[in-house]
Amino acid sequence: MVVMINALLFVKEYVGREIMLHELLSSQLPSQQSEAGDTIPSVETQTEEENNNVTQKRGRRRTSEVWQFFKKVKRHVKDCTGLLGKKQRVLSFSFASNSSVVSSAEEQYLKLLASGYNQTLIREIIAKMIMVHEYPFNMVEHNWFNILLKSLNPYYERVSRNTIRNDVIKVFEIEKQELKRYFKGISKLSLTLDLWTSNQNVGYMSLTAHFIDSDWKLHKRVINFCQLKPPHTGVAVADATIECLISWGIEDKVVSITLDNTSSNDIAAKAIMENFQARGKLFFKGHIFHIRCCAHILNLIVQDGIHAIKDVIENIRCSVTYLKKYPSRLHRFGEIARQLSITTSKGLALDVATRWNSTYIMLEHALVYKNIFQQYATRDANYKWLPSKEDWEKAKIVCEFLEIFYDVTNIFSRSLYPTANLFLSEVWKIKESLNIASKSEVPFLKNMAMEMKKKFDKYWGDCNMLMAIAAILDPCLKLKLVEYCFPKIYSTSEAEENIWKVKEVLYDIYNTYVLEKSSSRIVEDASVCSTNERESTGSIVSFGLKVKGKGRAEFQMFVGSSHSTQLVRSKLEIYLEEQILMLDYDDTTTKFDTLDWWKLNVLKFPTLSKMARDILSIPVTTISSESAFSAGGRVLNDFRSSLSPDAVEALVCGGSWIREFTNM
Structure with missing residues (x-):
């Protein structure tokens, strides 16, 4: 108070x-005069x-x-x-179209919300947010989530997990129909297929479509992520794949399918190819239909080599395992590193049995700290796996040998996977490295290389037609790379035979595109006749005029197709005879995009560019399908094992579509 x-x-x-x-x-303020005297x-x-x-x-x-x-x-x-009859509305926001913070998807929804609050639109945004970011359905029932939305707009109405689940399914169906309509404008596409088992021991099949659009941009779409009932035989995989393609309406557009190297996948690829062949929809006579995953092949090759030298790296693996088991041991290890002025930024890495590149990283990191291991052994009486000087020397040799394989694996395993034209030069370097190591005077390295060489010859002993043709379609490589590296990969007689096979398949595939053009009555590269010449000439099929008599019409078409074939072949020969583009590979800033080059040369090589667009879109690895399993593992975690198959497919497939569309 x-x-x-x-x-x-x-x-x-x-x-x-x-x-x-x-x-x-x-009382003190007098009247003042202005400058004008007022x-x-x-x-x-x-x-x-x-x-x-x-x-x-x-x-x-x-x-x-x-x-x-x-x-x-x-x-x-x-x-x-101007203000008569106007009422205050709910606060809305607008952003500049050139804002770097706001994406195109945000701009689209902000424009829709500018006219007022829309509960249906908000529910659609929440559904897409759950699909893209893999949030649980019960998120919409969290109190603070609803407090947040209610504070942003008092008109927001709370929804249940079942409601938002149904919204996710609806969004998925709408996006699927949009993608179906988009696929109608795609002439050819390629597939990657892989199988995955969830933590509930439920088998799933992932199917991804790959294509290059009219703007020469590489795209991928996960078109199927469904349960596969056991047994997972090759026939069952083939049936599920064909059923999926029919449901999407793309069963007549598939050029190739890329799978892992298992016997069941070989059976599946054969069954699918026979189905296409029976319907007359097998492109390129099946020369490049079944593609084996190069990343998987490379993993098998190196795994055989590491298995041959497991005794060499056993002490290093046991040492890393021992130290990483308890934090106190790592702390003592770090103290020794600081005393020796050795940075611990890399840290110790333990390998995974199924991933050889993790073994390479383990050895590489351990070599940095080899002096610390010696000091640690004097401080811990229980540590009994100290590598000897000979072990460290062998580990260094193994790391130097595996470095080329590690670099190639990184190229194969990029999330934004490269086009197929880049792999032939990498495979050639691998074979050359194996040839050198197999003649080494170091016994364990020679033994390791010989085991790896056996696996290489098993999978890549025959000519990989996709890699060769894709390399030819690279203006920086063309046929010169095939002629240069084949003698390094194969014997002299095998190299000559394989080069001849590549040329034969190249022209065979090219002629297929030429016949497609001629069947649509278009003569490529033919000079256009003047109006007077067209009027004075008789009925010519090539210019779309009617020909009387069925027999004569077929003959005219044959003449037109043979004429166009000759012209198109001359264009192919012109492309092959032109000098290859020389790039400065020592300059790290030099970047060359093969797809951009073809985009600029469509008018010069119309048929060849169409062929390049279909061939270069074929993936040589199944990395894209495996990335769907990463999403599946997050969606189907231990706490969400009861999700229905349609909800899982909507979350995995729909989320990938929205991410691709919005570049998230």
Whole structure:
């Protein structure tokens, strides 16, 4: 109470001083003249006039000297005709179209919400958010999530997990129909297929479509992520694949399918190819239909080599396992590193049995800390796996040998996978490295290389037609790379035979595209006749005029197709005879995109560019399908094992489509 009385007395005293100061200024302030000679009235006089004109109610006195330089005007809001009938709306936001923060998807929804709040649109946004970011359905029932949305807009209505699940299914179906319509404009596409078992021991099949659009951009779409009932035989995989293709309406557009190297996948690829062949929809006579995953082959090759030298790296693996088992051991290991002024930024890495590149990383990191292992052994009596000097020397040799394989694996395993034209040169370097190591005087390295060479010859002993043709379609490589590296991979007789096979298949595939053109009555590269020449010439099938008589029409078509074939072949020969593009590979800033080059040369090589677009879109690895399993593992975790198959497919496939569309 005392505090309140003191506060009131302070306010009374302060207000009294302000009134006295105002009266003093009013009595001493004279009338002033403006630059134009007009008299500026005093503050008190001006206030009385404005109060009498604007309102009868006496307002607050204007005591500040600044009112000598301002004039109060009558408010016009109530009488403004532009605001009549207008009501206040819910607050909305707009962003500049060139904002780097706001994506195109955000701009689209902000424009839709600009006209007012829309609960249906908000539910659609929440559904897509759950699909893209793999949130659980019950997120919409969290109290603070609803508090957040309610505070952003009081019109928001809370929804249940079942409601948002149904919304996700609806969004998935809408996106699927849009993608189906988009696929109608794609002439050819390729597939990657892989199998995966969830933590609930449920088998799933992932099917991904790959294609290059009219703007020469490489795309992939996960078109299927479904349960596969046991047994997972090759026939069962083939049936599920064909059923999926039919449901999408793309069963007549598949050029190739890429799978892992298992016997069941070989059976599946054969069954699918026979189905296409029976319907007359097997492209390129099946020369490049079944593609074996190169990343998987490379993993098998190196795994055989590491198995042959398991005794060499056993002590290093046991040492890393021992140290990483307890944090106290790692802490002591780090203290020794600091004493020796050795950075621990890399850290110790333990390998995984199924991933050879993890073994390479383990050895590489351990070599950095080899001196620390020696010091640690003197401080821990239980540590009994100290590698010898000979073990470290062998590990260094193994790392130097596996470095080329590690680099190639990184190229094969890129998330934004490269086009197929880049792999032939990498495979050639692998074979050359194996040939050198197999002649080494170091016994364990020679033994390792010989085991790896056996596996290489098993899978890549025959000519890989896709790699060769894709390399030819690279303007920086062309046929020169095939002629250069085949003698390094194969024997002299085998190299000559394989080069001849590649040329034969190249022209065979090319002629297929030429016949497609001629069947649509278009003669490529033919000079256009003038109007007078067209009128004076008889009925010519090539220009779309009617020909009387079925036999004569077929003959005219044959003549036109043979004529166009000759012209198109001359274009192919021109491309092969042109000098290859020389790039400065020592310059790290040099970047060359094969797809961009073909985009710029479509008019020059119309048929060849179409062939390049279909061939270069074929993936040589199943990495894209395996990435769907990563998403599947997050969706089907230990806490969400009861999700229905249709919900899983909607979350995995629909999420991938939206991410691809919005570049997230």
